[in-house]
Amino acid sequence: xxxxxxxxxxxxxxxxxxxxxxxxxxxxxxxxxxxxxxxxxxxxxxxxxxxxxxxxxxxxxxxxxxxxxxxxxxxxxxxxxxxxxxxxxxxxxxxxxxxxxxxxxxxxxxxxxxxxxxxxxxxxxxxxxxxxxxxxxxxxxxxxxxxxxxxxxxxxxxxxxxxxxxxxxxxxxxxxxxxxxxxxxxxxxxxxxxxxxxxxxxxxxxxxxxxxxxxxxxxxxxxxxxxxxxxxxxxxxxxxxxxxxxxxxxxxxxxxxxxxxxxxxxxxxxxxxxxxxxxxxxxxxxxxxxxxxxxxxxxxxxxxxxxxxxxxxxxxxxxxxxxxxxxxxxxxxxxxxxxxxxxxxxxxxxxxxxxxxxxxxxxxxxxxxxxxxxxxxxxxxxxxxxxxx
Amino acid sequence: xxxxxxxxxxxxxxxxxxxxxxxxxxxxxxxxxxxxxxxxxxxxxxxxxxxxxxxxxxxxxxxxxxxxxxxxxxxxxxxxxxxxxxxxxxxxxxxxxxxxxxxxxxxxxxxxxxxxxxxxxxxxxxxxxxxxxxxxxxxxxxxxx
Numbered sequence: 001x002x003x004x005x006x007x008x009x010x011x012x013x014x015x016x017x018x019x020x021x022x023x024x025x026x027x028x029x030x031x032x033x034x035x036x037x038x039x040x041x042x043x044x045x046x047x048x049x050x051x052x053x054x055x056x057x058x059x060x061x062x063x064x065x066x067x068x069x070x071x072x073x074x075x076x077x078x079x080x081x082x083x084x085x086x087x088x089x090x091x092x093x094x095x096x097x098x099x100x101x102x103x104x105x106x107x108x109x110x111x112x113x114x115x116x117x118x119x120x121x122x123x124x125x126x127x128x129x130x131x132x133x134x135x136x137x138x139x140x141x142x143x144x145x146x147x148x149x150x151x152x153x154x155x156x157x158x159x160x161x162x163x164x165x166x167x168x169x170x171x172x173x174x175x176x177x178x179x180x181x182x183x184x185x186x187x188x189x190x191x192x193x194x195x196x197x198x199x200x201x202x203x204x205x206x207x208x209x210x211x212x213x214x215x216x217x218x219x220x221x222x223x224x225x226x227x228x229x230x231x232x233x234x235x236x237x238x239x240x241x242x243x244x245x246x247x248x249x250x251x252x253x254x255x256x257x258x259x260x261x262x263x264x265x266x267x268x269x270x271x272x273x274x275x276x277x278x279x280x281x282x283x284x285x286x287x288x289x290x291x292x293x294x295x296x297x298x299x300x301x302x303x304x305x306x307x308x309x310x311x312x313x314x315x316x317x318x319x320x321x322x323x324x325x326x327x328x329x330x331x332x333x334x335x336x337x338x339x340x341x342x343x344x345x346x347x348x349x350x351x352x353x354x355x356x357x358x359x360x361x362x363x364x365x366x367x368x369x370x371x372x373x374x375x376x377x378x379x380x381x382x383x384x385x386x387x388x389x
Numbered sequence: 390x391x392x393x394x395x396x397x398x399x400x401x402x403x404x405x406x407x408x409x410x411x412x413x414x415x416x417x418x419x420x421x422x423x424x425x426x427x428x429x430x431x432x433x434x435x436x437x438x439x440x441x442x443x444x445x446x447x448x449x450x451x452x453x454x455x456x457x458x459x460x461x462x463x464x465x466x467x468x469x470x471x472x473x474x475x476x477x478x479x480x481x482x483x484x485x486x487x488x489x490x491x492x493x494x495x496x497x498x499x500x501x502x503x504x505x506x507x508x509x510x511x512x513x514x515x516x517x518x519x520x521x522x523x524x525x526x527x528x529x530x531x532x533x534x
Binding site for chain 1: 411
């Protein structure tokens with residue numbers, strides 16, 4: 001029995017996090033994670049600020065799903081104001097959201113292939129992703145942070161040339177993604193590294209409340225887009241899901257969802273209605289719990305507003321929190337080697353920048369602890385520690 | 390002499406994310422793609438501080454990193470260079486506000502040789518900054534001490 005620490009700086013993982021693996025020989029028996037290397041206190045800054053500032057801040061909670069965060073916040077504010085944006089704005093939100101999802105899924109798979117040392121496929125996927133980044137830059141003016149959503153609509157309008165370019169690039173991306181999906185599906189070495197490793201049963205996934213592609217890879221057929229009004233009214237959206245429950249399923253999920261997103265964008269571009277892109281909304285005091293399907297899964301914004309659209313209190317629940325728990329509790333168990341443990345960790349598409357926004361103050365010892373939300377919710381009941389989000 | 394000459398033409402760097410939004414990190418990852426093709430310029434991404442020449446530091450220096458970043462800097466073999474990437478590493482960016490104290494900028498903790506502004510900077514800007522300033526910093530390193 002020995003303990004092997006991985007991180008915070010490690011060639012296999014890109015973001016700072018320490019994983020402690022308890023091993024018997026090469027076989028992983030148990031695991032633990034240490035968090036807190038990315039804590040910046042976004043929610044604390046957001047309190048008492050007008051929504052215009054909080055929208056920029058929420059983008060910087062996570063730079064990879066940087067459309068999903070402001071999207072959720074703004075839709076929540078619109079529901080408080082009871083203000084429906086124009087149809088063209090709704091369609092352009094769908095286009096940006098799905099482009100963002102494609103780029104997130106492609107980089108997630110690329111980093112998994114880097115973790116299993118298959119550099120060829122990783123570099124191919126990063127190269128395909130550049131086409132999507134070009135589209136995002138052309139539309140919004142920045143490659144990573146878009147500032148696309150505003151209360152009552154979107155910031156800018158599409159030009160005809162933009163729409164033509166979107167369709168052109170998407171067909172190239174689709175061809176290549178289908179090719180790389182086939183390479184992953186039929187490649188004997190890739191299959192050996194991915195199949196039957198990191199198993200999580202459906203019951204376990206429901207038990208730890210796994211979300212997004214991780215849960216759908218374990219057979220949980222749920223996607224928040226099936227409850228989103230725009231997707232329900234204008235796009236016949238059906239979630240993709242698989243029942244293999246292993247690394248292979250989770251990577252294939254991301255390829256499949258990329259292809260699904262391409263279909264949605266195509267439909268949105270072809271049916272894009274004309275009209276205004278923004279209208280005026282007044283935000284009254286109120287509170288809301290609004291959820292949206294970010295690339296990594298369910299993203300919840302629970303907040304309260306005061307007069308003139310000032311954010312009084314805000315809590316953000318990001319998808320990596322339950323997924324990390326699923327990974328530690330169920331996937332690491334019986335991982336045959338340590339290098340597979342790193343690969344398993346990458347298949348949940350972890351985003352540490354999202355996860356870490358909590359500090360616990362121990363008043364008696366005047367000591368600070370850095371923990372994720374799931375530890376806090378567990379500890380809050382049995383010890384009377386003060387929570388300082 | 391020959392060692393210095395060769396070393397300036399193959400820079401191994403280590404990416405340290407000290408708590409930003411990940412935007413700068415994915416832009417560094419994008420450098421690996423065929424479009425930018427990092428290795429044709431003799432740049433190699435290698436997350437091992439004991440074997441690298443340059444540290445690329447992104448992000449506001451979060452509280453847990455403040456001591457560890459100095460330790461990490463001491464582990465890099467001499468001569469060494471540090472490049473700070475992005476608004477967070479230069480000034481704390483949007484996170485340097487009332488209510489939360491982050492340890493930004495990076496230059497408060499370790500000496501910085503080059504700074505790349507932007508939120509986030511484009512991949513080409515990062516590559517050109519590393520290519521232009523890291524060899525200079527490595528060459529002039531001994532004169533500093």
